[in-house]
Amino acid sequence: MDIRIHLEGNCLFISGPITYDNVVEVTRAGEAAIKADDMLVDLTGVTQVDSSAVSMLLEWMRTTQTYGRRTEFVNLPSNLADLIELYDVGSLLPTGKPAESI
Template structure:
């Protein structure tokens, strides 16, 4: 998917890759693009390719988590950019976002 502000999503196996920017200008489109994969099967969302975020990216994580729950699917997020992790902490929603800690890391 190519969209506003250079956001891309693609699925490889059970891993959903998000790349580019996830900001107010494209968050609705990014959420919509990822939902079908999340509804269809368990996914691991890899955010290593995300270059820029704002607070709307937190809403994406929360919406995708709700979508997975409603459809009885498992979802986990990996490789969160530091600024997105900071926003999750700032808004105190860490307990609502299933983040898989990297190996050899203390979370």
């Protein structure tokens, strides 16, 4: 699976698939950035997801809260937004457009 994670300032860019096959790797890489600072997570480049991607976002939010950080998820692919709605966890995941404040 060809996943790319790129940190640029306070923006974490994720591209490629996020599935059961690589979710542990992606989760750990993202957690390192989220522990360090407030983070805007841009998911524009995500090409494929399954339910494990929702679990990953929830884990990142737990990390955010544990370390007293702020995280926002932007540019979610429609299939990921659909899963978030299906599992009724949208209130737990701050999503929106890129914010200047983070």
